[in-house]
Amino acid sequence: MSRKLKIVLGLLLVLAGFLVLRIGLYFKSSTNSAVSALVKGVSNSIDSDYDTTFIDNDQDGILDKDEAYYQTDPFNPDTDGDGYFDGEEIASGYNPTKKEEKKVSGESNRYNVTEGLTKRLIGGMNAGEIDPSKGSSQIFSQNVDLLTLAALDEAVAKIGQSTKQTSNILLTDNSKESQEEYLKNISKILEGPFLSAFIEQPQAINQALTSSITGDFEQSVSIFKNYNIRFTEAYTGLLTIPAPENFAEFHKKLLNFFQRIATEYNYATQIEKDPITSLTAIANMTRFLGTIDISIIQDLRMIIDSNDLVVPNSSLFRVLDLLNTE
C-alpha cells in the first residue's frame, strides 16, 4: 500500500469517526425518547390500546369524557385553583369545582415521617438517651428499633387515614339489559387498569426503585405519578358508570380497590422527601398486588352466574371461563 493511499485512508477513517459521532448525537434525542417511552409506556399503553375515549388530556385523573359529568375543565387539572388535582379531590370525597378546607390524600397529612424520625433520633442522641457509647449496644439497638417501629406505625396510619370507603354511587335499574350493559362498561376497566395493577406492578415498582437508588428521583416519581393518575382515572371513571342494584356492592368494592391503589401510588411519589412513608406504601402494594384480587372476580362471576347474564366478548371473561374449576 502506497504512503499516499495510507494517508487518504487515515483521513477517511477520521472523517468516518466524526460522522458516527455526529449521527450518534443526532439520534441521541430520539433514543432518549424511546427510553422514556419504555418507562412511561406502561401507563400510556393502557389508554391508547383499549379505547380512544380513555384519554385524560390534562392528566388530572379524570378522563376527558368524564370531565363534563364532574363539570370540571378538561384542559385544566385544577379547575377550582386550590392546588389539588380534580381527580385527587374526587377520590378524596371533595368537590373539584369549589375551594374548600381540604384534606386530600397524600397531601392531607403534611407531617414528614422520615424527618420526624430523624429529629427524634438526633434529639435522643443529644439528650443522651440514645447513645451508642453509653450502656450496652443491645439497649442502643432496642431504642433505635422502637423509634423506627413508631415511625412505621405513623406511616401506616398516615396512609390509612387517606382511604375512605366509597358510599355514594350511581344506581340504575336491575333489568337484564342494564346488567349486561354494565358488564360491557366495566370489562374495559377490568382488562385495563384493574389487570395492569397486578401485571405491571412488579416491573413498575422495580423500575422506580432502581431509578431512586441511582439517584434519579425525577424518573422514579414520574413512574409513581403516572400510575397514580391512571388509577385515579379508573376511579373517577367508575363513579360515572351507573351500577344495577345487583352489582352495587361489587361496584363499591372495585371503587375502593382503585381508591386504595391510587392513594398508595400517591404516597409512593414521596420517595425523595419522605422515603419511610413512600416505602411503606410500596410495601403495602407489593403485598396487596401480588396476586389478582380473586374475590372481586369471584363476586363478579357469582352475579353473572346467578342472573344468567351474557358476558361480553373479552379475553378476561374467556380466561375466567377456562380457569373455572367448578
Next chain:
Amino acid sequence: MEYNHKSFAVAGLSGLSLAFAYPGWDFSLISSSTNIFGWIVWVGIVPLLWSLSKATSKKNAFLLGFLSGFFYFLIIFRWFWSLHPLDTLGIENAFLSILIITLTWLISSAGMALFWGIFGFAYSLTKEKIQYRKYNILLIACLFVICEYIRSWGFGLLWWGSGTLWGPHWTMGNLAYALGNNPLILNISSFVGIYGVTFLIIVFNLLVYKIFFNQSRFSKIKITTIIVLLSVTLAPKYIYGVINNSEIDKEKINFAIIQTSQEARLLFTPQEVVANFKEQLELLDQIAKQNPETNLVIFPEASEFFKNISLFLDSSEIQNYFSNLFNKPVLIIAGGRVIDPDDGKAYSRVYSLDTHEGIVNYYDKRLPVPGGEFLPYPIRLLTSIFSLSDTTDFKKTRELYPGKKEVSTVDFRYQISVSPIICSELISPNLTVESSANSDLIFSMASYALFHGNETIANQMLSVTLFRAAETKKPIITAVNLGKSHVIDSNGILVLRTQDSSSQILTGLLSPSSQESWYNKAGNTPAILGSLLLGIFIWFSKKQKR
C-alpha cells in the same frame, strides 16, 4: 503487494456457493426437504483451495480466506435484518435501528471470517513449508477443523458481555450443518460430532481439488477415499438403512406442543397479556379434549404461562384446574423471565410441573444471546454514545444472566427422563450434551419473535437441532413461538413439523431413547484433539522425496 483479482473473485465464489449450501433458504416450493442444496458443501471449498494455491504471500492467503468467509457469513447471517425494526429492544428510530443492525451484521460476519482468514494463512504455511510431505490433505483438514473450533469461542469473545458464557458454544456457520438432511452424516456425528463431519467435508473438497487442479496421480488410497466419500454423499439413505436396522420397539410417550404466534414487545399491555394467556389456555384445553392421554406438554420460550396462571389462581386452585383438565398426571413445561430473589439477577427460567406434585425442577438458560438478552460491551460502548440511560433501561427490561445449573433432568413418574434446553443453547454441542445427561428425551423451547418470525434463522436452527439429536442419540421436541414447532427422532430425522407458524397444537407419539452415543461420552475431544495431534504429527513428519 500483488493482488490477483481472479483469485479473489474465485475465493468470493467459494463463500457464495457455501452460503447457498448452508440451510436457511426456502425451497418449500420445489422440495419438502429442508436443504436440498446442502451437497454443494462437498465441493464448495474447492474454489477457495484453488485461490489459496495461487496466493502470492501469507498475507494474500489470509485475505483470500477472509474474503471467502466474509461473503459466506454475510449471507448466512442475513437474518440479522429480520431484527429490524428494533422497537422490540427499545430502539424506535428506524435509521438508528438500521445503523445498529448494519454494524452488528458486518462486525459479526467479519469477526467470523477472521478465522477463515487464519485458515488461509495456515494453508499458505503448509504450502511453503511442507509442500512435499505425505498426507498434506489431512493436515489442511486438521487446520480447518481447529480454526472452526476456535471460531466457536470467537463469537463469544467478539460479543463479550456480562451474560457471556465462555466456551466453544457458537457453532453457527459450521459447514456440517449443511448436511442436516443426510442421515448417514447425522449418524457419523453421533461418533465424532460436527467437527468430525467438518473434517470429512474438507478432506473430500481437497481430494476433488487434487483431482481436478493438481498434477498428482490417482493413487489407490485416493480412489478408495473418493469412493467411500461419494457413497457417504450420494447414497446416504441406503447406507443409513443398513446401519439402523436394529430399531426396537420402545414404549412411546404422548407429547403435545403448544405453538403460539405472539409478537415481541418491550412491554406487554395488560390486554395483550390476557389475550396471550387466553390463547394458551384455549390450546391447552384443546390438547386435553383431543388428546387426553398426553403425558407431556411443552410451551414455547418465554411463554410466561405459569406466571400468568398464578396471577389468577393460587397453588391449590392451580392443582384443581389441572386435575379437571387431565385425568392423569401430566408434565407441563413452560418458562419465562424470572428475577431470582437470592441474587436479584434476571434469568430465562423453565419450570417443569407435575400436575399432581407441583413444580418438580427448574432450569435457567445458560447461553443468553448477545444483543437480545444481554448487551455486549462493544454495543454498550456504542449505545453510550447515543444515550447514557439506554443501557440501564435495557438491563431493567431484557437483560439475562447465564444460569448456573448444568443439569435439570426431570424423572417423570419413572416413565421418562426429560432434559430442558432453551433456544440458542442448541447451537452449543457441549451444552446440549451436558444438559441431556441421563435423559431419554430433550425438550427445547424457542421463540423467533425478536426476528419477527424469520424463516431463515428458524431453518438454520432446525438443521442445528437435527445434529444435536443425532449427536446425543436423543429425540428432541421443540415448541416454538412465531415459528414452526418440530419433533426430531434419536437419529436426527425430522418426524413431525407444523405446516406454518400460526398458533396451534402439535401432538403425537415419540420413542424416548436411553442410549448414550459415543459423542455423549467423549464430546468434541476426539475430533479436536485428534486433529491437533494429527496436524502436529504430519507437520513434523519427514519430508517426502520428490
